[in-house]
Amino acid sequence: MQVEQSTASCQVTDPKALRRAFGAFATGVTVVTTGGPVPHAMTANSFTSVSLDPPLVLVCIDRGAVMHQCLSMTGSFGVSVLAAHQENEARHFANRYRALGAAQFENVAWLPGELTAVPLIAGAVARFECEVWRSYEGGDHTIFIGKVLSIYQQTDRDGLLVYRGKFREITDLRELSA
Numbered sequence: 001m002q003v004e005q006s007t008a009s010c011q012v013t014d015p016k017a018l019r020r021a022f023g024a025f026a027t028g029v030t031v032v033t034t035g036g037p038v039p040h041a042m043t044a045n046s047f048t049s050v051s052l053d054p055p056l057v058l059v060c061i062d063r064g065a066v067m068h069q070c071l072s073m074t075g076s077f078g079v080s081v082l083a084a085h086q087e088n089e090a091r092h093f094a095n096r097y098r099a100l101g102a103a104q105f106e107n108v109a110w111l112p113g114e115l116t117a118v119p120l121i122a123g124a125v126a127r128f129e130c131e132v133w134r135s136y137e138g139g140d141h142t143i144f145i146g147k148v149l150s151i152y153q154q155t156d157r158d159g160l161l162v163y164r165g166k167f168r169e170i171t172d173l174r175e176l177s178a
Helices: 015-022 066-073 087-094 101-105 173-177
Strands: 030-034 040-044 047-052 055-062 076-081 110-112 119-121 126-138 141-153 160-163 166-169
Touching (some): 030 055, 030 066, 040 055, 040 066, 040 101, 055 066, 055 076, 055 126, 076 119, 119 126
Antiparallel strands (some): 030 076, 055 141, 076 126, 110 119, 126 141
C-alpha cells in the first residue's frame, strides 16, 4: 500500500502556515459577548462543548484581545452560534476598527439574555448564557470554561461555517444528487 505524500510541509513556527493548517478543520462561527456597563462582542470559532453534567462550554481568547480583559472582569458571557445568513454579523464583530461599547450593537439585531442580560445575537441557530466557571492558560490564549445557565435553539436553520479562511454553508450532497 502506498502512503500519500504531503503536498506542503512547513515549520510549526510559521504562524501563517499554522493558521492555514488549522483552517483545514471546518468550524462553526460564533459571537462571544459580555454585558455590563461597557458591553463587548467578538467573532470566534474557538468554541466547543466540554461537558453535559455539569453543562460546560469553552471559548479560547487571545490574551491581547479586548474580549480577554472583558471576560476577565465579568462573571458571565454569551455565545451566539450564527446562522448561515449571518455572515454580515460575523464580519462586523471581527472588524477591529468598529465602534466599541454599546455602539457596536447599534446596527445588529440582538436581545438581552434572560438571566445575565448579556447581548445575544437575534436569529442565531443557538444562544447560550454562561457564567465563567474556570480559566486556564493556553499559550497566547486563555481557555475560558463557562457553566451554561440557559440555552435557546432554532432548529429550522443551518449554521455558518468557516473553512480555509472563508465563510461557507452546509451542503448535503445527498440532497443535491436526489
